[in-house]
Amino acid sequence: xxxxxxxxxxxxxxxxxxxxxxxxxxxEHRLREDLGxxxxxxxxxxxxxxxxxxxxxxxxxxxxxxxxxxxxxxAEAFLAKKKxx
Amino acid sequence: xxxxxxxxTDEVAGPLCAEVTRFASxxxxxxxxxxxxxxxxxxxxxxAELGLFGLTLPESHGGAGCGLRTACQVVSELxxxxxxxxxxxxxxxxxxxxxxxAYGTPQQQERYLPELALGQRIAAFxxxxxxxxxxxxxxxxxxxxxxxxxxLVNGRKVFVxxxxxxxxxxxxxxxPGLGGRERGQSLVLVERxxxxxxxxxxxxxxxxxxxxTTGLVLEDVRLPASRLLGEPGWAAKSLAHILSWGRTLMSxxxxxxxxxxxxxVHVQVAHRRQFGKPLAALEVVxxxxxxLEALTFGMAALVDExxxxxxxxxxxxxxxxxxxxSEGAWRVVDGAIQLHGGLGFIEDTGLALMLRDVxxxxxxxxxxxxxxxxxxxxxxxxxxxxxxxxxxxGVAMAGVAAKxxxxxxxxxxxxxxxxxxxxxxxxRQPRWMHQLGAACCWREAVDAAVRRADASGRTEDVARASxxxxxxxxxxxxxxxxxxxxxxxxxxxxxxxxxPEVRP
Numbered sequence: 001x002x003x004x005x006x007x008x009x010x011x012x013x014x015x016x017x018x019x020x021x022x023x024x025x026x027x028e029h030r031l032r033e034d035l036g037x038x039x040x041x042x043x044x045x046x047x048x049x050x051x052x053x054x055x056x057x058x059x060x061x062x063x064x065x066x067x068x069x070x071x072x073x074x075a076e077a078f079l080a081k082k083k084x085x
Numbered sequence: 086x087x088x089x090x091x092x093x094t095d096e097v098a099g100p101l102c103a104e105v106t107r108f109a110s111x112x113x114x115x116x117x118x119x120x121x122x123x124x125x126x127x128x129x130x131x132x133a134e135l136g137l138f139g140l141t142l143p144e145s146h147g148g149a150g151c152g153l154r155t156a157c158q159v160v161s162e163l164x165x166x167x168x169x170x171x172x173x174x175x176x177x178x179x180x181x182x183x184x185x186x187a188y189g190t191p192q193q194q195e196r197y198l199p200e201l202a203l204g205q206r207i208a209a210f211x212x213x214x215x216x217x218x219x220x221x222x223x224x225x226x227x228x229x230x231x232x233x234x235x236x237l238v239n240g241r242k243v244f245v246x247x248x249x250x251x252x253x254x255x256x257x258x259x260x261p262g263l264g265g266r267e268r269g270q271s272l273v274l275v276e277r278x279x280x281x282x283x284x285x286x287x288x289x290x291x292x293x294x295x296x297x298t299t300g301l302v303l304e305d306v307r308l309p310a311s312r313l314l315g316e317p318g319w320a321a322k323s324l325a326h327i328l329s330w331g332r333t334l335m336s337x338x339x340x341x342x343x344x345x346x347x348x349x350v351h352v353q354v355a356h357r358r359q360f361g362k363p364l365a366a367l368e369v370v371x372x373x374x375x376x377l378e379a380l381t382f383g384m385a386a387l388v389d390e391x392x393x394x395x396x397x398x399x400x401x402x403x404x405x406x407x408x409x410x411s412e413g414a415w416r417v418v419d420g421a422i423q424l425h426g427g428l429g430f431i432e433d434t435g436l437a438l439m440l441r442d443v444x445x446x447x448x449x450x451x452x453x454x455x456x457x458x459x460x461x462x463x464x465x466x467x468x469x470x471x472x473x474x475x476x477x478x479g480v481a482m483a484g485v486a487a488k489x490x491x492x493x494x495x496x497x498x499x500x501x502x503x504x505x506x507x508x509x510x511x512x513r514q515p516r517w518m519h520q521l522g523a524a525c526c527w528r529e530a531v532d533a534a535v536r537r538a539d540a541s542g543r544t545e546d547v548a549r550a551s552x553x554x555x556x557x558x559x560x561x562x563x564x565x566x567x568x569x570x571x572x573x574x575x576x577x578x579x580x581x582x583x584x585p586e587v588r589p
Contacts, residue, residue: 019222019268019318036321040462040512047512057509059465 006053006079007072013048014068017041027069035068049075055082097151098158104135105159109166118169118295119438122287129250132174133204137163141178142186146198153330153399154392157337161388164341165348168442169295171338176246176296177201179331180450181208184255184272188315188323193274197253206252210331211242211301212324218452221270221321224259226303228273236260236273236313238281238306244449248299249287252277255327256301257320264318272314272323281306292441328451329399332407335450336388339414342443343381346414346421346436350374353425370424377420379552383530384410386537386550401463404456405529408522411446411453413530418443454519457526461518464500464525465511471497474532478539481547485538488554489531492561496524499565516568524564527557 007027015022018035031037037045046065050057055078065074112131118124132138141156142148156178164171182201185193185208200206217223226240238258245254253276260271275282285300315323354364354374364370391399391406418439422429429436447453471493474486499521503511511517531554538550575584 019266019270021267024265024267036319038325039466040459043462043466043509043512047509050509051513059504059509059511062509 003072003076006075009052010045010049010068010072010075013045013052016048017045025068027067027072029068030066031068031071032066045071046074050078053079055079097149098155101135101155102158102162105137105162108132108135109163109170113163113166113170115167115169115435115438116432118167122289122294123297124170124173124295128170129173129204132170137174138177138204138207139202142182142198142202143194146194147202148198152392153333154389157334157388157392160334161337161341161344161385164338165345167295168338168342168439169293171341172293172296172335173207173247173250175334175338176210176331177208179334180210180327181247181251181253181255183327183330184210184314184323185253185274187326188272190311192311193314197274201253207247207250208253208255209245209247209251210255210327211245211248212257213244214241215243221257221324222268224257224270226256226258228258228260228263228271228308230260230263230310231307234310236308236310238273238275238303238308240303242301242303244288245299245301246449247297248284248301249297251297254301255314256303257324260318263313264316266318269318270320271317272320273308274312274314275301275303275306275308279306279308290445292438292444325400326396329396329403332403332450333388333391333399335446336384336403336406336410337392339410339443339446340381340385340388342439343377343384343410343414343417346418346439347374347377347381349434349436350377350421350424353428357426364424373420373424375549375552376556377417379534379549379556380413381417382537382546382549383534383553384413386533387530390533390536401460402529404451404460404463404522405526407450408453408456408460409526409530411443412526414443415440415447457519457522458515460522460525461520462512462522464496464521465504465518471532474535478535479542481542482535482539482550485547485551485554486535488551488558489528489535492531492554492557493528495558495561495565496521496528499524516571520564520566520568524561527560527564531557 011022011025014025014035018037020035029035031042046057046062053075057078062074065071108131112128136149137159139148140151140159144150160171160175163174185197201208214225216225226242228236228238231237240258242256253274256273256275257270258273260269261267263269263271281304283302285302288298290298354370357364388406388410391402394402418436422436422440425434425436428434432438473490475483475490478486503517503521507514534550534553538546
């Protein structure tokens with residue numbers, strides 16, 4: 001899966017959770033401060049992403065994920081890990 | 086006078102509550118209010134004369150400048166006499182005016198707060214719509230920016246508490262484009278006299294009949310931009326704070342209702358004789374009364390702790406206080422009716438009214454099932470940071486605190502097990518989050534009860550905290566079990582309620 005595709009999926013999920021249009025969501029946006037997601041919404045985002053991409057992600061793995069870009073990077077890292085496995 | 090020990094009050098609330106008690110004893114007739122489905126004008130004027138409508142409003146604008154704790158104590162006391170009156174005042178102090186106090190511009194505060202403090206203008210708050218309840222993103226009432234920078238509001242709000250009394254409404258509305266957020270929501274201030282606003286007829290309800298509940302219809306209501314409250318497009322940020330105040334004040338009302346029901350129980354079981362002796366001499370009755378007292382003790386302790394908490398703690402713990410106190414008050418009033426036998430079913434006793442009044446508290450200010458899921462999800466995201474109570478309480482409380490620690494350990498073990506089993510996907514397990522949320526409520530109440538009993542040092546309080554802990558152990562043990570199999574649920578519903586297709 002290309003980085004662009006991963007980013008599109010992340011942005012699509014975020015747009016389902018917060019009142020922001022997909023085209024307005026940027027990698028540098030912070031989930032909490034810029035997008036208004038509370039900690040539970042952030043976890044729901046990561047949970048939806050893990051389910052959609054079939055990734056085995058633990059809550060401890062996402063503790064430092066605070067931006068859209070970091071979410072994409074996390075998904076890419078776990079996809080790469082999955083590919084190796 | 087309540088037979089239970091009074092809730093500890095601060096230096097402002099103590100004398101004020103005494104005044105409230107004197108006034109309410111003389112002026113508030115709960116049954117008459119229920120039958121008339123309205124609070125007499127003289128009662129509202131009396132409450133205003135006591136300064137209750139300005140209790141938490143800033144002194145600079147004619148209020149008393151008190152905090153949430155004092156307001157909770159007053160609302161709890163009012164609820165002992167009539168829940169409709171308590172809701173009217175509590176809603177004004179919480180959801181009705183909190184946004185204006187916390188986020189209003191100096192101009193907005195100058196314009197509205199003096200009249201609100203005097204009770205010359207009552208405040209209301211409206212988010213719920215025919216098709217939108219807890220989900221803000223589903224709001225269909227819209228405020229669209231016009232070419233000259235004003236806002237044009239159209240839509241309908243329902244179940245607006247204080248709707249028929251209010252002179253000022255804080256509305257949550259969709260504001261597409263405002264604040265750079267295409268799908269944002271904002272809070273706006275709407276005055277009763279704004280052209281295009283229609284206040285609908287009073288709803289006929291199961292309980293809280295004296296409390297005004299109406300719909301609002303907004304047809305091309307034109308507001309200047311200065312009516313926006315808080316950050317445009319980000320209502321969720323200010324709503325979190327406003328709702329936590331509203332929930333906590335409502336919880337305080339539940340404590341008052343439970344205490345009023347217990348007062349009636351004490352009189353009933355002392356005087357009613359069965360099998361040649363007073364009910365109060367029967368072991369089964371004594372155990373039931375003690376159980377209700379323990380529950381009420383836990384509710385009061387939790388609400389009081391939450392009302393004193395700083396904002397960040399208040400946001401989370403007010404959920405637990407709301408759920409625990411509303412479910413608790415329902416149980417206590419139901420138990421009180423049971424202890425009255427057939428008499429409890431008769432309106433003259435006053436308990437039937439309490440039961441009808443308290444029922445909605447499990448629904449409004451956030452339906453308990455929704456809040457429990459939020460609580461459970463919040464528990465899963467937070468780092469475990471609870472210090473064992475057994476290490477901080479006095480010797481007399483050590484045994485009870487150790488049991489409370491066992492309750493907390495069981496909740497924590499469940500949390501860890503869920504994280505390990507489902508990984509981040511646990512946030513897609515609504516039934517588990519719901520159950521974990523309910524278990525958290527018990528832990529929070531038990532912890533608060535133990536700390537309060539430790540602080541008071543009263544033997545009776547220690548026993549009540551201990552009884553509550555025993556109840557909690559049994560409840561939490563039930564809650565940490567696997568949810569019923571989903572397949573079984575679906576088969577059972579297959580011929581009555583097939584799972585509907587859900588489109589995003």
